Amino acid sequence: MKSLRYKLIHKDHDARLGQIEINGYVIDTPCFMPVGTQATVKFLDYRDLKEINASLILGNTYHLWLRPGEDVIEQAGGIHKFMNYDGPILTDSGGFQVFSLAERRNISEDGVTFKSHLDGSTLFMSPEDSIHIQEKIGSDIAMSFDECIPYPSSYDYCKDSMERTLRWAKRGLEAHTREDQALFGIVQGGIYTDLREYSAKELVKMDFDGYSIGGTSVGEDKQTHYKMLEDALRYLPEDKPRYEMGIGAVNDILTAIEKGVDMFDCVLPTRIARHGTLMTSEGRIEIKKQMYKYDFSPLDKECDCECCRNYTKAYLRHLFRANEGLANRLLSIHNLRFLIRIVEGAREAIREDRFLQYKEDILNKYGFDERGF
RNA sequence: GGAGGGGUAGCGAAGUGGCUAAACGCGGCUGACUGUAAAUCAGCUCCCAACGGGUUCGGCAGUUCGAAUCUGCCCCCCUCCA
Numbered sequence: 103m104k105s106l107r108y109k110l111i112h113k114d115h116d117a118r119l120g121q122i123e124i125n126g127y128v129i130d131t132p133c134f135m136p137v138g139t140q141a142t143v144k145f146l147d148y149r150d151l152k153e154i155n156a157s158l159i160l161g162n163t164y165h166l167w168l169r170p171g172e173d174v175i176e177q178a179g180g181i182h183k184f185m186n187y188d189g190p191i192l193t194d195s196g197g198f199q200v201f202s203l204a205e206r207r208n209i210s211e212d213g214v215t216f217k218s219h220l221d222g223s224t225l226f227m228s229p230e231d232s233i234h235i236q237e238k239i240g241s242d243i244a245m246s247f248d249e250c251i252p253y254p255s256s257y258d259y260c261k262d263s264m265e266r267t268l269r270w271a272k273r274g275l276e277a278h279t280r281e282d283q284a285l286f287g288i289v290q291g292g293i294y295t296d297l298r299e300y301s302a303k304e305l306v307k308m309d310f311d312g313y314s315i316g317g318t319s320v321g322e323d324k325q326t327h328y329k330m331l332e333d334a335l336r337y338l339p340e341d342k343p344r345y346e347m348g349i350g351a352v353n354d355i356l357t358a359i360e361k362g363v364d365m366f367d368c369v370l371p372t373r374i375a376r377h378g379t380l381m382t383s384e385g386r387i388e389i390k391k392q393m394y395k396y397d398f399s400p401l402d403k404e405c406d407c408e409c410c411r412n413y414t415k416a417y418l419r420h421l422f423r424a425n426e427g428l429a430n431r432l433l434s435i436h437n438l439r440f441l442i443r444i445v446e447g448a449r450e451a452i453r454e455d456r457f458l459q460y461k462e463d464i465l466n467k468y469g470f471d472e473r474g475f
Numbered sequence: 476g477g478a479g480g481g482g483u484a485g486c487g488a489a490g491u492g493g494c495u496a497a498a499c500g501c502g503g504c505u506g507a508c509u510g511u512a513a514a515u516c517a518g519c520u521c522c523c524a525a526c527g528g529g530u531u532c533g534g535c536a537g538u539u540c541g542a543a544u545c546u547g548c549c550c551c552c553c554u555c556c557a
Contacts, residue, residue: 139511160510198510206512219512250510288510319509347510354509370509377508377515392504422514430514474509 106243106284106311108343108364112453116362119452122343124242125282127190129157131343131364132452134355134445135192136438137372139165141175141185143438144372145431148187153408154439155446157189158243160367163235164196164203164227168220172238180240192367193241195232195274197267197288197316198348201250209249211266229270230277237280244278245314246271248288250347253321260292264301275308284311286345289334292317293326298333312343315363319348324472328357335362351474352381352444356461359448366445370475371437376430378422381440385469387415389433394419407439408432 105124112119122129136143136151139162143151151159161181166172178184181191199216200207206217213228227235232247248267251260271287278285287305291297305313315334318327331346338344343364349355350368358366371381380387382402387394389401397415409418409432421429444464451460 135510137511144511145514162511165511192510194510199512201510203512245510248510314510316510345510350509366510368509369511369513373511373513373515374508376513379508425514427514 105282106343108312108341110340114452114455114457115360117359117448117452117457118362118364119449120343120364122364124190124284127157127242129190130449132355132359132445132448133157133365134350134438134441135160135365135367137367137369138185139369140169141166141181143434144376145427145434146438148185150408150431150435151187151189154435155442156438158192158365158367159187159189161191161193161239161241162196162199163193163232163239163245164199164216166193166239167196167227167235168218168225172235175240176238182240190242192243193236193239193245194347195236195245195247195288196227197232197245197248198250200248201252201320204252209266211269213247213270214249229274233274233277233285237278237283241283243284243286243312246274246285246287246310248290248316250320251290251292251317253293253317255292257292257294257297260290260294260297264290264292264297268301268304271305271310272308275310286310286312286314286343288314288316288347289338290317291330291333293322293330295329295333298330299337302334302337306337306339310342312345312365313338314345314347316347318346319351319354324353327354328361331358331361331363350441352441352468352470353465353472353474355441355445355474356448356464359445359452360457360461371441372434374475375433375437378433379475380433381437381468381470381475383468386471386475389415389419389422389429391419401436402440405436405440405443407436409436409439 107123109121110118120131135158136156137160141161143159175181175184200214208215213226216225218225229247236244247270249263251263267290287310289301291301315331318330345365346358346363348368349366350370355366378388378390380401383404394415400410401415402410451457
């Protein structure tokens with residue numbers, strides 16, 4: 103529990119420039135974390151991740167538990183060796199699958215029964231199980247097992263669920279033994295201010311290594327989303343990292359940074375890349391469109407990624423339409439690099455006390471719609 | 476010259492008297508995507524002034540209340556035998 107050190111370097115209003123040190127890794131924050139659910143950021147390997155200047159990446163407890171199984175990863179010498187990634191790794195607890203696989207699970211006080219999406223078998227995960235699996239996986243930062251609450255949910259449901267998540271957090275904390283692995287608690291409470299407050303305060307009392315804000319961006323409007331974020335952030339300590347889970351739209355990221363969030367992850371950049379949608383400095387591009395058939399310019403003139411340095415839109419369009427795997431790789435590289443570059447710029451701006459201007463400039467210039475991509 | 480098989484929407488391919496403007500796949504066009512059951516998913520794809528109408532299943536002519544489906548002739552393609 104003392105493996106993680108957070109250093110707050112500078113504040114520009116509420117935006118924070120900081121550094122996380124863990125197991126010899128140094129992570130500049132704010133940071134964007136690519137998602138690699140199954141011990142791989144889909145289509146990228148360690149060289150690609152280095153090239154885009156990724157630092158933390160995610161793995162997923164539920165998925166790795168089902169396949170290949172945590173024992174395999176443990177015997178491989180941990181997830182870093184298993185996937186050959188020499189950078190910090192964070193694991194999500196399986197709490198998101200309580201939400202995303204809702205139709206195939208059952209929640210009880212003790213934990214969650216899942217009907218495996220792979221073979222239909224019945225599997226049970228308690229908060230202690232989640233922690234033990236994450237310890238075997240060997241991530242640098244683990245998450246408490248929680249329930250990501252759907253939207254909309256009633257006050258009573260949010261309250262019961264949030265309180266159960268708090269009990270699970272405590273159980274997980276007590277079960278956690280690895281000193282070289284940090285453990286974060288996750289604030290829940292739905293859209294309700296008093297529930298978010300209670301959740302945050304109770305977690306802080308338990309003294310986690312960092313705090314996550316969960317259950318946002320699950321269908322609520324932006325205004326509600328940002329309110330939920332503030333309602334949690336208000337009670338979190340300055341000397342610990344804050345992580346808003348599952349956020350990847352540009353406006354969401356910049357807004358969260360403005361409010362004092364340090365870490366983000368999201369499948370959005372990689373997923374939409376695989377589906378042919380790219381975030382660029384000139385707005386959203388759907389690479390499959392006919393208008394790019396003879397467009398021999400790079401995807402984004404301002405981008406320094408491997409894709410933009412070496413290939414044209416016409417070629418990328420061709421690869422995409424021909425269903426060639428290289429399209430998935432190159433486009434994923436671009437979208438990830440795009441977001442990481444924005445966050446790098448944010449760090450610089452905070453250091454120079456001009457973050458608000460930076461945010462405004464980015465949002466004006468890129469011309470994304472209200473979705474933020 | 477003889478014997479078989481076949482011609483269905485951009486392509487491939489079902490259908491062999493009404494429930495068929497015609498399954499399904501591909502291709503094409505739209506749209507969605509935020510702690511990854513997602514290289515996925517949804518909608519559209521004969522024509523039109525379209526909650527209705529107009530033309531279709533190689534061509535023409537028939538049978539029938541009704542034909543892509545049955546009959547005749549013609550055109551084209553494939554296989555085998557001479």
